[in-house]
Amino acid sequence: MNVALFVTCLADHYFADSAADAVRLLRHLGCTVTFPDAQTCCGQPAYNAGRNPEAVRMARHTIEVFEGADAVIVPSGSCATMVKKFYPRLVGEATALADRTWELGEFIVHRLGVTALGDGLAGRRVAIHQGCHALRELRLESEPEVLLEGAGAEVVPWEADDECCGFGGLFSVKMSAVSAAMADRKLDTLPPVDWVVSGDGGCVLHLKGRSRARRLGIEFVHLATALWRGVAGDGGTTARKLAAPLAQPAAAPAARDR
Amino acid sequence: MRTRINEYTARATQAIRSEPEVRESVTGATLAFDRKRRDAYTEVDADEWRRWAEAVKNHTLTHLDDYLTQAEERLEANGVQVHWAADAAEARDIVTTIADDGLVATAVKGKSMLTEEIDLNPALEAVGIEVLETDLGEYILQLLGEPPSHILGPAIHKSLQQVRDLFADRLGSAPDGDPDALAEAARHVLRDAFIHADMGITGGNFLVAETGTVALIENEGNIRLTTSLPRVHVALVGIEKLLPRMTDLAGFLQLTARAATGQPIGCFVSLIQGPATQPGDDGPEEVHVVLVDNGRTDVLAHPHAWEALRCLRCGACLNACPVYRQTGGHAYGYVYSGPIGSVLDPGLLGLHEAMPLPFASSLCGACFDACPVRIPIPELLLEWRREAQDQGLTPWKERAALAGLASVATRPGLYKLAGRIGARLGGTGAARALPMLGEWARERALPKPSRRTFRELWREGIE
Numbered sequence: 001m002n003v004a005l006f007v008t009c010l011a012d013h014y015f016a017d018s019a020a021d022a023v024r025l026l027r028h029l030g031c032t033v034t035f036p037d038a039q040t041c042c043g044q045p046a047y048n049a050g051r052n053p054e055a056v057r058m059a060r061h062t063i064e065v066f067e068g069a070d071a072v073i074v075p076s077g078s079c080a081t082m083v084k085k086f087y088p089r090l091v092g093e094a095t096a097l098a099d100r101t102w103e104l105g106e107f108i109v110h111r112l113g114v115t116a117l118g119d120g121l122a123g124r125r126v127a128i129h130q131g132c133h134a135l136r137e138l139r140l141e142s143e144p145e146v147l148l149e150g151a152g153a154e155v156v157p158w159e160a161d162d163e164c165c166g167f168g169g170l171f172s173v174k175m176s177a178v179s180a181a182m183a184d185r186k187l188d189t190l191p192p193v194d195w196v197v198s199g200d201g202g203c204v205l206h207l208k209g210r211s212r213a214r215r216l217g218i219e220f221v222h223l224a225t226a227l228w229r230g231v232a233g234d235g236g237t238t239a240r241k242l243a244a245p246l247a248q249p250a251a252a253p254a255a256r257d258r
Numbered sequence: 259m260r261t262r263i264n265e266y267t268a269r270a271t272q273a274i275r276s277e278p279e280v281r282e283s284v285t286g287a288t289l290a291f292d293r294k295r296r297d298a299y300t301e302v303d304a305d306e307w308r309r310w311a312e313a314v315k316n317h318t319l320t321h322l323d324d325y326l327t328q329a330e331e332r333l334e335a336n337g338v339q340v341h342w343a344a345d346a347a348e349a350r351d352i353v354t355t356i357a358d359d360g361l362v363a364t365a366v367k368g369k370s371m372l373t374e375e376i377d378l379n380p381a382l383e384a385v386g387i388e389v390l391e392t393d394l395g396e397y398i399l400q401l402l403g404e405p406p407s408h409i410l411g412p413a414i415h416k417s418l419q420q421v422r423d424l425f426a427d428r429l430g431s432a433p434d435g436d437p438d439a440l441a442e443a444a445r446h447v448l449r450d451a452f453i454h455a456d457m458g459i460t461g462g463n464f465l466v467a468e469t470g471t472v473a474l475i476e477n478e479g480n481i482r483l484t485t486s487l488p489r490v491h492v493a494l495v496g497i498e499k500l501l502p503r504m505t506d507l508a509g510f511l512q513l514t515a516r517a518a519t520g521q522p523i524g525c526f527v528s529l530i531q532g533p534a535t536q537p538g539d540d541g542p543e544e545v546h547v548v549l550v551d552n553g554r555t556d557v558l559a560h561p562h563a564w565e566a567l568r569c570l571r572c573g574a575c576l577n578a579c580p581v582y583r584q585t586g587g588h589a590y591g592y593v594y595s596g597p598i599g600s601v602l603d604p605g606l607l608g609l610h611e612a613m614p615l616p617f618a619s620s621l622c623g624a625c626f627d628a629c630p631v632r633i634p635i636p637e638l639l640l641e642w643r644r645e646a647q648d649q650g651l652t653p654w655k656e657r658a659a660l661a662g663l664a665s666v667a668t669r670p671g672l673y674k675l676a677g678r679i680g681a682r683l684g685g686t687g688a689a690r691a692l693p694m695l696g697e698w699a700r701e702r703a704l705p706k707p708s709r710r711t712f713r714e715l716w717r718e719g720i721e
Contacts, residue, residue, distance in 0.1 A: 007712045007713075011712060013708060016714075020712065020715050020720045024720065040668070041673075045663060046660045048640070048643075050616075050646060051664075054663065132622035132623055137623060163624075168619070168622070171617065171618075175617070175618055176271075176701055177271035178271070178274065181281065185583070210701065210702045
């Protein structure tokens with residue numbers, strides 16, 4: 001299956017290795033990955049700030065860049081939401097792209113129909129931070145857990161897993177103290193785990209930034225990296241060796257009724 | 259009412275840094291309420307109920323003139339005196355005049371956000387009437403001289419120990435009393451007041467147009483006493499509180515209780531159907547309903563904000579809100595706080611007066627899932643943000659930064675160059691000089707950019 005990666009500006013610059021792991025994972029699952037070079041930012045910062053004219057320009061640009069792609073994979077629930085839910089509010093012709101765009105975990109579970117990813121994460125205790133947009137806009141709730149358990153990890157319940165981390169883009173700048181207090185509520189309730197895993201880089205930047213400022217020593221891992229480590233066997237070096245794409249496509253995917 | 263909304267950011271910051279006990283009380287109580295609400299929603303087909311309630315409210319709001327006319331007719335047929343108040347000043351005058359005409363010296367009150375909105379208590383006290391709040395939370399706050407911090411649980415920001423200390427000091431109760439003993443101490447004062455009060459003042463959860471019925475939901479029994487013991491009962495009702503039929507009320511009573519406290523229905527539901535008609539009957543001699551606009555018709559005329567008028571004042575969105583949870587309601591600077599306040603206040607007061615509330619949200623969406631009438635709060639917040647941008651109410655630096663982002667993001671060559679420069683500068687102190695990141699870095703470690711962008715990795719080949 002041919003898929004185009006929409007890496008997102010955040011992953012491009014702050015989670016480059018995790019984005020590369022997303023590519024490895026998709027190839028391993030039988031996908032041919034392309035990367036349209038003219039892609040930039042989805043425009044959500046402008047949209048969330050109420051700057052619609054700017055958001056519309058960025059949406060138009062992204063729609064043009066991904067024209068013709070069979071499926072667009074986004075390693076971020078928030079940016080995927082921008083394309084799938086908010087673009088159609090801004091730009092009439094956005095529906096076609098919205099229908100072909102998938103958040104990474106959503107794509108693996110519902111389009112590829114894959115939930116078993118080996119047991120490379122056996123013995124890993126992980127907690128999941130649910131990104132708000134993935135959870136409440138895309139209604140993706142169980143997917144990260146299904147995939148992480150499908151890779152052998154033990155998912156530890158976290159009472160605040162579905163609460164907002166306080167990032168909210170500009171919100172974390174404008175209302176910095178409130179935003180930091182929201183992160184603290186998350187961090188202070190975290191059970192002992194090896195990793196906190198999230199499919200959203202923005203949330204991870206925020207939680208990690210707060211955790212580092214408080215010297216809590218919590219390790220945050222993007223979902224793509226966690227899953228790729230599961231597939232490749234735990235640890236980075238093995239991962240590199242196994243990175244060659246598999247020739248056969250994954251089991252025939254069941255089209256998801258959406 | 260004078261608002262302090264514009265001070266939100268400073269007051270929220272202050273609350274978080276210097277009042278940790280407020281954050282602790284509010285977080286604990288709202289999480290408990292929210293858990294009960296979730297459980298109560300799962301017991302029924304909440305999605306179906308909420309869609310039904312949304313449709314009934316939308317229908318009512320689009321035919322509000324008809325239903326108000328019908329309600330007035332039925333209320334008067336029931337022997338209720340109906341008053342119309344265009345704004346807060348008129349509403350206050352109406353109530354003080356009723357009190358004056360009825361030779362009222364003392365009044366007891368049920369919890370009512372509308373009476374807070376119109377600043378009723380000071381107006382009554384100014385003409386020499388003694389007013390006593392009888393909701394336990396409101397009573398606590400009246401003793402302290404504080405405004406409510408939550409629509410449903412006005413004293414949610416107070417800890418048990420604070421109430422113990424207050425009651426020990428003011429009511430002479432035991433310094434280590436349990437909640438029951440504290441309620442008993444308050445009850446002792448309040449019972450006496452109910453018996454002697456000339457006037458009872460309440461809000462109204464619903465006003466049923468076809469029967470002229472004012473419906474009130476509560477758990478403490480104080481509203482039952484407020485509406486039945488004094489000679490005069492005045493109910494102040496916002497004009498958006500209409501329901502067409504009694505059968506609608508049956509649904510809304512259950513939905514409101516589930517959303518507010520997770521109960522199947524409130525412990526007490528009072529249906530006010532008019533004054534006592536025969537000598538010797540129970541109930542007040544006079545019943546007045548004051549229908550208050552105070553900005554609501556302006557909200558109704560707004561192309562988007564009108565949806566906020568469906569609000570039942572259940573407080574579910576406050577309980578679900580991780581932003582509200584950090585500070586409680588006082589930081590918001592107005593009687594309607596939390597998510598609903600952030601979309602309703604700009605409509606009621608004007609956007610300028612309500613800044614920066616539309617920005618006091620991470621847009622996490624938990625409020626929408628909790629709302630029993632499906633008010634699209636995140637979307638309304640965005641609408642207000644757009645209006646704020648259009649009216650130039652946001653900082654110019656922020657507008658310039660976002661315009662810059664759009665310029666760069668629609669020019670891939672420039673975007674790539676900016677990304678590479680950012681990657682080189684990002685880990686250094688230079689990043690702190692940027693207006694956005696500097697603020698961020700005060701409470702968080704700055705993120706470290708990847709040594710090479712994904713774009714560079716891709717070009718070199720990912721294995």
